[in-house]
Amino acid sequence: MTGDETFLVIVVKAVVVIFVLISAFAYTLLWERKLIGRFQARYGPNRTGLHGYMQPLADVVKLIFKEDFVPRGANRFLFHLAPMISVFAAVAAVAVIPFGTTLNAFGEEIPLVGADLNVGVLFLFALSGIGFYGLILGGWASGNKYSLLGSARTAAQLVSYEVAMGLSIVGVIMLAQSLSLVDIVNAQRDTVWYILFQPLGFLIFLVAAVAETNRAPFDLPEAESELVAGYHTEYGGLKFAMFFLAEYVNMIIISALGATLFLGGFAGPVLPGVVWLAIKIAVLLFLFIWLRATLPRLRYDQLMQFGWKVLLPLATLNLLITAVIIGVGFQN
């Protein structure tokens, strides 16, 4: 529990974790562009700095000096508020991700997690719910038809896959008997990774995660060819960067959640926990990028029906099977 930690320790932890998260965002973006380049038999960005590794910095500098205007007919307040909400929800979500056991520093045992909430999973779902508002308000406030359509689609898609995702992890909760992410990792350290007990759950989680983060092949909210970037059509400069930041941070967070729930989180031999978690997150992120490079975009009605008619029944089935096995076989 974190009750006896000093205020200073928590602040330092928050600063370090958020700084690492933002840097991870910059390099996830770069690696995605490099990987997509390789998938398409080209080099990707490789000119700025050594092998293109200064590209994120160059992008930021470019975006800072972009003209930053609010379209006529837009709701100015909400137009500025929307990217703020998105970034806030994405960044704050990192608070409950555990990245190690404890660190011995300054003669104190510091638990390597922002906050070990006993409702950690629910906290993440709540924040992702707040994050939707950023996308929806952004599209609505722009005063642009494409954006409005984009945000309506976003809203419908996200809520549809949220249900399937929520159900897909119930099996994990039954096994670990806790909603705290720290407890879930510790339970996996005592037994095995839950992906072995919950293969179907993991698969549903992955598909729903791709849809939740608006990634190809479920990237209809921002389908370039039909909606001209959807909810952020009218956003430019750093406000556009904020939506981008939120999208990629969400990708990292949801990969971290998947790694924590199904792949043992920071648990692993020899290497320190942070490294294990980073490796698992990187593997899941690579999967996201691989999917984007491979699959064409779905049609919107297919997308919605897949969520409700395939994923939701499958997740319910997985829940029932797990419940029967645990209820009959693995009682305490």
Added chain:
Amino acid sequence: MELSDYLPILIFFAGGLLVGGAILSLSKIVRPRRTLVKELPYESGILGGTPVRQRFSIDFYLTAMLFIVFDIELAFIYPIAVTLRDDGVLGLVVLAVFVFTIVEALAYVWKKRALEWR
């Protein structure tokens, strides 16, 4: 779990707001002056004139309502899931009855064609 355990959450909230606020104010300070011509909403070069905030397809509202029902049921499943191993067969029966209501609701909306996207 005490209320003070949520202090780190508040600090992370502050961190999130700080990051967003910093980027917003940075763009306020450094951006070039805006020009009036560019303020028209983007419509692929066509002059806009029709009202922007039009009515949505009914499917979006249906989806929203379905979400509320299923999400609330989901929130009720989590506590049962946590204690299932201690509750044993009784817990299993309770859960089965509860899940049955979800499946029944899903079957109903499916039959009513509320899941079709028109």
